[in-house]
Amino acid sequence: MRIYEDLRVVQARLAVLQALAVVLVAALVVQFWNLQVVRARHFRDLAENNRSRLVTLAAPRGALLDRQGRVLVGNRPSFNVVLTPEHAPDLDRLVARLSAVLGVGEAAIRERLARRQPYRPVVVKTDATLADVAALDARRRELPEVSVEFVPLRSYPLASAAAHALGRVGEITERQLQLGEYKDLAPGSLVGQAGIESEYNREVMGKDGFRRVIVNSRGLEVAEAERQAPEDGPSLTLTIDASLQAAMEKAFEGRAGSAVALDPRTGEILAMASTPAYDPNEFTTGIDASLWASLATDPLTPLMNRVIQGTYSPGSTFKVIASTAALEEGVITPATTFFCPGYLAVYNTVFHCHNPRGHGLMDLRRAIANSCNVYFYQVGIRLEIGRLAKWAKLMGLGAPTGIDLPHEGSGLMPSPEWKMRLFKTPWYAGETVSVAIGQGQVSATPLQMARVVSVIANGGRLVRPHLVKSPAGGVEAPASLGIHPETIAAVKEGLRAVVAEGSGWRARLQTVEVCGKTGSAQVVSRSRLEKSPNAQALLPHGWFLAFAPADAPTIALAVIVEHGRSGGESAAPVARQILAHYFGLDRPPGPGDAGVTDTEAED
Amino acid sequence: MVGGIDRRFVYNVDWVLLGATLALALVGVAMVSSATHSGRYPDLYLKQLALVGVGTVGLAVAASLDYRRFADRAMLLYGLSVVALVYVLRFAPVIAGTRRWILVGGFQLQPSELVKLAAAVFVAKVFSEYRQETLGLRDVALPGAAIALLSLLIAREPDLGTAVCLVPMFLVVAFLAGLRMRAVAGLAAVMLLLAALTWPFLKDYQKTRIYTFLDPSLDPRGAGYQKIQSQIAVGSGGLLGRGFREGSQAQLGYLPARHTDFIFSVLAEEAGFAGVVVALGLYLLVLWRMLETARLARDRLGAFLVAGIAGSFAFQVVYNVAMVAGLVPVKGLPLPLMSYGGSSVLSTLMGVGLVLSVRMRRFAN
Numbered sequence: 001m002r003i004y005e006d007l008r009v010v011q012a013r014l015a016v017l018q019a020l021a022v023v024l025v026a027a028l029v030v031q032f033w034n035l036q037v038v039r040a041r042h043f044r045d046l047a048e049n050n051r052s053r054l055v056t057l058a059a060p061r062g063a064l065l066d067r068q069g070r071v072l073v074g075n076r077p078s079f080n081v082v083l084t085p086e087h088a089p090d091l092d093r094l095v096a097r098l099s100a101v102l103g104v105g106e107a108a109i110r111e112r113l114a115r116r117q118p119y120r121p122v123v124v125k126t127d128a129t130l131a132d133v134a135a136l137d138a139r140r141r142e143l144p145e146v147s148v149e150f151v152p153l154r155s156y157p158l159a160s161a162a163a164h165a166l167g168r169v170g171e172i173t174e175r176q177l178q179l180g181e182y183k184d185l186a187p188g189s190l191v192g193q194a195g196i197e198s199e200y201n202r203e204v205m206g207k208d209g210f211r212r213v214i215v216n217s218r219g220l221e222v223a224e225a226e227r228q229a230p231e232d233g234p235s236l237t238l239t240i241d242a243s244l245q246a247a248m249e250k251a252f253e254g255r256a257g258s259a260v261a262l263d264p265r266t267g268e269i270l271a272m273a274s275t276p277a278y279d280p281n282e283f284t285t286g287i288d289a290s291l292w293a294s295l296a297t298d299p300l301t302p303l304m305n306r307v308i309q310g311t312y313s314p315g316s317t318f319k320v321i322a323s324t325a326a327l328e329e330g331v332i333t334p335a336t337t338f339f340c341p342g343y344l345a346v347y348n349t350v351f352h353c354h355n356p357r358g359h360g361l362m363d364l365r366r367a368i369a370n371s372c373n374v375y376f377y378q379v380g381i382r383l384e385i386g387r388l389a390k391w392a393k394l395m396g397l398g399a400p401t402g403i404d405l406p407h408e409g410s411g412l413m414p415s416p417e418w419k420m421r422l423f424k425t426p427w428y429a430g431e432t433v434s435v436a437i438g439q440g441q442v443s444a445t446p447l448q449m450a451r452v453v454s455v456i457a458n459g460g461r462l463v464r465p466h467l468v469k470s471p472a473g474g475v476e477a478p479a480s481l482g483i484h485p486e487t488i489a490a491v492k493e494g495l496r497a498v499v500a501e502g503s504g505w506r507a508r509l510q511t512v513e514v515c516g517k518t519g520s521a522q523v524v525s526r527s528r529l530e531k532s533p534n535a536q537a538l539l540p541h542g543w544f545l546a547f548a549p550a551d552a553p554t555i556a557l558a559v560i561v562e563h564g565r566s567g568g569e570s571a572a573p574v575a576r577q578i579l580a581h582y583f584g585l586d587r588p589p590g591p592g593d594a595g596v597t598d599t600e601a602e603d
Numbered sequence: 604m605v606g607g608i609d610r611r612f613v614y615n616v617d618w619v620l621l622g623a624t625l626a627l628a629l630v631g632v633a634m635v636s637s638a639t640h641s642g643r644y645p646d647l648y649l650k651q652l653a654l655v656g657v658g659t660v661g662l663a664v665a666a667s668l669d670y671r672r673f674a675d676r677a678m679l680l681y682g683l684s685v686v687a688l689v690y691v692l693r694f695a696p697v698i699a700g701t702r703r704w705i706l707v708g709g710f711q712l713q714p715s716e717l718v719k720l721a722a723a724v725f726v727a728k729v730f731s732e733y734r735q736e737t738l739g740l741r742d743v744a745l746p747g748a749a750i751a752l753l754s755l756l757i758a759r760e761p762d763l764g765t766a767v768c769l770v771p772m773f774l775v776v777a778f779l780a781g782l783r784m785r786a787v788a789g790l791a792a793v794m795l796l797l798a799a800l801t802w803p804f805l806k807d808y809q810k811t812r813i814y815t816f817l818d819p820s821l822d823p824r825g826a827g828y829q830k831i832q833s834q835i836a837v838g839s840g841g842l843l844g845r846g847f848r849e850g851s852q853a854q855l856g857y858l859p860a861r862h863t864d865f866i867f868s869v870l871a872e873e874a875g876f877a878g879v880v881v882a883l884g885l886y887l888l889v890l891w892r893m894l895e896t897a898r899l900a901r902d903r904l905g906a907f908l909v910a911g912i913a914g915s916f917a918f919q920v921v922y923n924v925a926m927v928a929g930l931v932p933v934k935g936l937p938l939p940l941m942s943y944g945g946s947s948v949l950s951t952l953m954g955v956g957l958v959l960s961v962r963m964r965r966f967a968n
Contacts, residue, residue, distance in 0.1 A: 009736065010779050010906050011898050017775065017910070018894045024921050025887045029880060031928045035838040036876040043838020050835065051851040217856035 052225060053084055053121065053215050059206025060152035062233035064166060064196060066242040067268075067469070071157060073166055073197070078153035078285075079128040081136065081146060082121040084219055085113060088145045098124060098146060101135050123188070126285040127153060145219040154190070154197075154284045160277035161249050162240060164305035165269070165405070165467060167195020168280035170287070193283070195305070196238065196467060198406050206233035237469050239268035247581035248273045251574045257541075257561040258306035258446050260465075261578060264454035264547055264556040267463030267478060269403070271578070274306040308401075308408040311443040312560060315519035315567070316371045317543045318392075318438025320452055320491060322379050323368060325391030327487040331382040334364045334490040340374035347430040351377050352526070368494025369502030371518060373437050380436025385427055388435060389415040394481055396451045396462055397444050403465045411448055414441040438519060449545055450558035453517065455481065456491050457547035457556045496550050504544065506572035512583045513550040516575065518567035519543030521560075539563040544571035548579055555582055612963040616666070620892035620962075623885045624662075624940065624955050628655045628948065630882060631866065631941030637848045638862035638869045639943075647862065647943060654945045658952030665956025669964060670724075673957075674904050677728035680721040681749065687714040688756035695760075703760045704946075713946035715757045715765045719915055720950055720957070722753055722769055727907035730780040737781045740789055747773065763809065764922075764936030768915045770794070775914030776907045779897075813932050829859045834929045836865075836872040844875030862943045864935055867927040882941075886920050889955075896962040905961035912954040 035043065064073035081102060088094045095113075099106040102125050109124050116122045124146070125132065133148050154169045170193040176182045181202075182191065191205070192198035209230035214223040248259050248271045258274040278295055282288070287295075295303055304310065326332045342358035344351045353359065353373040359366075367375035380388060392398065398413035412418075414435065416427035434440035444452075447465055454463055460483035495515035498504040504516040520540040522529075529538055542564030547553040557575050564570025580586040632655060636648030673680070691714050695702040704711040729746045750773045758766035778787060802810075836852035839845070850872035852858045858868050871879050893913040900906040916939055923938040925931045937944050939951040 007900070007903065007906060009781050010903060013779050014894055014898045014906070014910065017778075017913075018891060021887065021890045021894065021917055024917070025883050025890075028883060028921065028924050028928065028930075031925075031930055032837065032871065032876055032879045032883075035834060035928060036840050036871065036879065037842055039838050040841040043835050044841065046835045047839035047851050047857075050832075050857050051855050214851075214855070222855065 050086070050217075051214050052212050053219075053221075055121070055147075055149065055211040055213060057209035057211060057228075057230045058149075058151045058190075059208045059230035060232050061154060061169070061190075061197075061206060062204035063235040064204070065235055065237045066240050066245075067238065067270075068241065069237070070242045072162065072238065072240065072242060074155050074157065075152040076155040078126070078151050079130075079133050080123050080149045080151045081125040081128045081132065082149050083109075083113070083124050083146050084121045084215070085116075085145055086219075088219070094143065094145060097139075097143065101139065101143075102128065102132055121147070121149075123149075126151075140220075147219075147221075154280075156280045158242070158245070159279045159281065162245050162272060163195075163277040163280050164274045164307065165195055165238075165240065165272045166280065167197035167199075167405075168193050168283040169197050170283050190284075194303075195405060196236070199404050200236055200468060204233045204236055207231040238467050239263075239270065239469055240272070240467065241270050244578070244582055245271040245273065247271075247586070248578050249275070249277075251577035252561075255561055255564065255570075256300050257559070257564070257571075257574075258310060259557065259559040259574065259578065260307045260447050260450045261555055261557045261582070262450055262454065262463070262465055264457035264463065264553050267451075267454075267465045268469070269465055269467050270555060270582075272305075272307050272467075274304070274310070276300050276302040278302045305405070305407075306560070307446050308403060308405055309445065310560070311409050311411045311445055312541055312543070313440075313521035314438040314442060314444045314449055315521045315540070315543055316373075316438055317449055317452075317517050317519035317545050317558075317567075318436075318442060318444075319368060319371065319376055319519075320456060320495070320517055320545065321392050321395055321397070322376050322383070322388065322436050323364060323491045323494060324395070324456070324483065324487055325388055326379045326383055327364075327490055328391065328483060329383060329387050331387075332364065332379060334486075334493070337361050337363045338367070338375045338378045340372050342374070344374045344377045344433070346377070346381065346433065347428070349430050349433075351433055364490060365494045365497050368491070368517070369497035369500075371498075371503050376436045377433045380432045381429070383432075383436070384429075385414075385416060385432045385435065388432065389413050392442070394462070395455055396448050397442070401445075401447055401451055401465050403447060404467055408447075409445050411444040412441060439522060446558040446560050449543070450556055453495075453545040453547055453558065454556040455483070456488055456495065457515070457553035459485065459488055492550070495547075499546070503566070503568040504546075504572050506568060507544065507546055507576040507579065509548070509576065509580060509583065509585055511585065512548050512579070514546055514548040514576075514579060515550045515553075516544055516546035516572065518572060519545075520566045523563070536563050539565050542567040542570035542572075544568075544575045546575045546579065548583070555579065615963045615965065617892055617896065617959055617962050620889060620896070620955065621662075621959065623888045623892070624952070625655075625659070627882070627885050627889070627940040628658070628952070630870070630885075631655075631938075631943075631948075633847070634866050634869050634873075634941060635862045635943045637850075637873060638853055638858075638866065640848060641854060642856075651943050651948070654948045655952070657945075658948045661949055662952040662956035662959070665953045666959040666963065668960060670905060670908055670957055670960045673724045674728045674731070674908070677725045681725045681753075684714075684718040684721045684725075684753055685756070688718060688753065691715075692756065692759055701760050701762065703762050710945060713765075713944070715760065715762055716946035716950035718753060718757065719765070719768060719772070720912070720954055722750060723772055723908055723911035723915065723954070723957075726750065726773055726776045726911050727904055730776050730907050731902070731904035733780060735781070737783050738777065738786065739783060740786045743777045743782060743786070743790070747777075761806065762935065764919075764934045767934075768918055768936075771918040772911045772915040776911045779907060779910050780903075812934070829865070829933050830929050832857045832859060833865055833868045833927050836868040837928060840872040840875045840878075842876050844871075844873050844878055847873055849873060864923065864933075864937055864942060865927060866941045866943070867924055867938050870941070871927065883924070886924075890917050890920070893955075893958050896958050899965050900961050901965045905964070909958045909961050912958055916951070916954065 060075040063071055066072050095106055095109050104125050112122050169190045172189045172191045192201035209228040212226040213221045214225055215221050252275045260272045261270040339361050340353055340359040342353050342356045359370050359372045362372045362375045392413040400408040400410045419427050431440055435442050461478035461480050463478040499507050499514045499516045503518040507514050507516050522540045524538050542561045544559045544567045547556040559571040559575045561570035632648050632652045635651045639647045695705050704713050750769050754766045754769045836858050852872055853861050853869040858865050861869050897906040897909040919939050923936050937947045
């Protein structure tokens with residue numbers, strides 16, 4: 001009844017299909033083996049990168065305190081807006097929205113995105129306002145890729161005051177990242193970029209913490225997987241006195257120049273100012289390019305710390321060195337006299353005194369007091385360059401002082417060897433005559449000159465200037481130069497006379513005896529200056545070195561006022577203001593001040 | 604016929620095929636639950652479970668009916684299919700940029716899924732009528748054109764995935780019906796030519812998918828994203844998987860279309876290679892039993908019907924799983940039995956019902 005169809009061909013071909021099915025499924029199994037077993041670790045890492053986001057918890061840097069514990073540099077809370085764009089469905093729209101909400105240019109956001117590392121959030125706006133934060137919070141669902149991070153931001157409450165000493169912070173540069181000392185830091189880290197902030201970067205840096213959070217595909221945080229709290233950086237106590245610093249800044253009244261005050265017994269820097277200055281707050285979130293350009297190209301070089309980087313011809317302040325050298329080498333005694341007719345003709349040249357009519361017969365004390373050039377020409381001729389250079393170097397010229405700040409200049413103390421090496425010409429005896437009054441090739445920083453005058457103030461020791469109090473109070477004893485007390489006493493007598501009866505009278509205080517030395521650093525030759533006497537930029541810089549009280553000095557000072565004409569006119573009054581504040585004489589006497597001069601202010 | 608089911612039929616139910624099918628459907632329900640429990644519709648798996656229930660009823664109905672009755676109405680089924688597809692193209696609402704679904708009693712129905720079954724019946728009927736031993740290209744041209752019409756109508760929706768499913772179905776049956784090997788090669792050449800000709804008509808997103816398949820890093824956020832994220836999910840599953848509802852790719856939403864086209868990624872991530880082998884084993888078992896049924900069928904019609912259904916089923920499974928593994932371009936093609944979606948579940952289970960029907964009647968008159 002039943003008619004069976006011939007199904008042999010069908011059945012044979014079905015066997016082919018069955019085999020094909022097995023082969024296809026086997027091929028799939030092989031691919032899954034490859035993905036899930038062979039490359040499992042790779043994909044597990046990718047999945048982990050997908051779901052977890054590392055949020056850095058920035059550690060606040062340690063505060064910088066003045067010697068009284070007052071805050072010079074601290075931290076303030078700030079907000080960074082960050083973007084994790086990995087899973088943004090439409091990056092262009094996101095950037096446009098974010099740009100509108102935050103008021104940041106789209107181009108700026110794109111530029112930051114271009115420099116990002118995969119799976120690391122990108123900071124879109126630093127130091128966002130509370131209004132920004134509120135606006136983002138209201139759009140949390142629309143902008144899940146965007147989050148707000150809390151970041152402690154460096155703040156400089158004194159603004160530009162002591163800016164050069166304190167320094168500034170900024171994002172670590174490409175070049176720094178290559179250096180060994182920064183090799184554990186990630187791009188984007190804030191590090192000190194100048195001053196104390198740079199020199200003691202490691203000491204004040206805290207240890208950043210992190211949060212590893214689980215985010216969903218829209219970027220919304222769903223859980224926290226791990227947290228390591230940041231460790232605050234330890235604070236650092238400086239030798240600076242904030243109040244004296246303020247007085248020093250005020251004394252400059254907008255003039256370009258610099259001053260440094262230190263304790264001649266220890267080398268502790270009490271105040272350090274360089275004007276014009278800049279506001280380091282402008283740098284903490286990445287400085288604006290136009291502001292940077294104006295700072296970097298300003299002819300008054302606000303970024304330069306003149307105290308350690310400005311090298312000036314020391315002028316007559318060099319006579320402190322020449323006197324010491326001459327006495328120690330036995331070339332003169334304090335009683336040796338020379339006659340000053342207003343010039344000295346020697347080596348076929350006429351060397352002038354600043355007083356064209358001449359000072360008459362001068363001993364050492366009066367020569368220093370009147371800053372008589374002829375006297376020191378004679379001293380130079382007798383000392384010769386070798387012994388003069390030896391003493392200048394002993395007293396710290398031509399080499400960095402070793403202060404704990406980066407990029408210190410060394411100035412120059414010329415010598416025959418130096419000249420031969422550099423210019424291949426022999427030394428002329430006439431050059432020694434110029435160098436003896438601080439002209440010619442000799443140059444020094446204000447800090448070097450403050451250190452020179454400290455040698456006289458502290459009885460012959462060369463201090464190492466420093467800004468951070470040595471740990472455990474272990475102040476290393478400054479090296480003694482082995483100068484005879486008689487020499488110190490004789491030079492000091494001269495410096496006392498400078499203020500008491502000579503060119504430095506404007507630094508005089510009523511109750512405290514001040515020692516000092518004026519100087520002027522020529523910018524152009526005397527003959528050129530005479531042709532255009534009123535061109536401000538051609539006027540010499542005014543120098544003043546000082547220490548006080550004369551008998552037991554607790555403060556030494558170097559002041560330079562750029563283009564201030566003579567030191568007596570320009571720098572001495574600045575020094576007086578600083579000293580007056582130091583000794584508490586700039587305010588009306590109070591009931592507790594009776595007879596008080598130095599001790600109260602010093603401690 | 605109703606109530607008069609031959610007892611021999613019950614003895615001949617392929618319990619292995621039925622068991623493997625339902626096991627896969629239930630694994631699918633579990634995966635839908637895992638993929639959606641933290642989302643906006645955490646109860647979607649219940650709906651899927653209900654659909655599996657409805658589909659099982661459909662399976663029973665399809666199995667209880669004599670497939671030859673369907674075959675007798677093959678022309679009518681074909682005509683209805685064309686009408687339904689034209690209706691969809693003209694009147695269906697636009698959902699996600701496509702016209703695929705019509706609303707029937709509050710349910711979204713995807714006619715193209717049911718058209719697949721009608722097409723299987725149509726193809727089986729046409730080829731079973733041929734009496735010659737071997738077929739040439741000329742012999743398959745007419746049924747080929749008929750199937751191409753259905754395929755083009757579905758492709759217009761657009762639903763390229765389902766449209767392409769009809770091709771292996773047709774090829775498998777033509778192959779079994781004795782298409783000469785030379786003709787098979789010729790047909791393959793024609794298919795390639797057609798593919799080349801359709802390239803200019805592909806939508807931009809379809810082209811992008813093919814470009815980014817070749818190099819996913821071209822557009823990691825766009826079309827390449829799906830492939831990359833799916834591979835990450837699969838690979839991170841490892842040997843034993845991250846655990847049920849523990850796969851970060853699926854749970855945190857990195858996987859696209861995770862309860863529909865990419866459901867197998869969820870399985871691979873959460874059940875690992877072990878789970879993949881079990882699931883693929885079940886799919887191979889289903890396929891194997893289907894082809895066995897075709898071998899055992901009492902007539903060419905039954906063999907062709909089963910083979911057509913198996914061909915389309917095999918193509919969908921292999922393509923979808925290969926897509927999940929990053930071997931082929933991303934295409935909107937659900938994984939039979941596991942992906943969420945009523946029409947797919949219903950048509951797949953009814954197809955299995957037809958296969959059971961053929962096997963049950965292998966000794967019947």
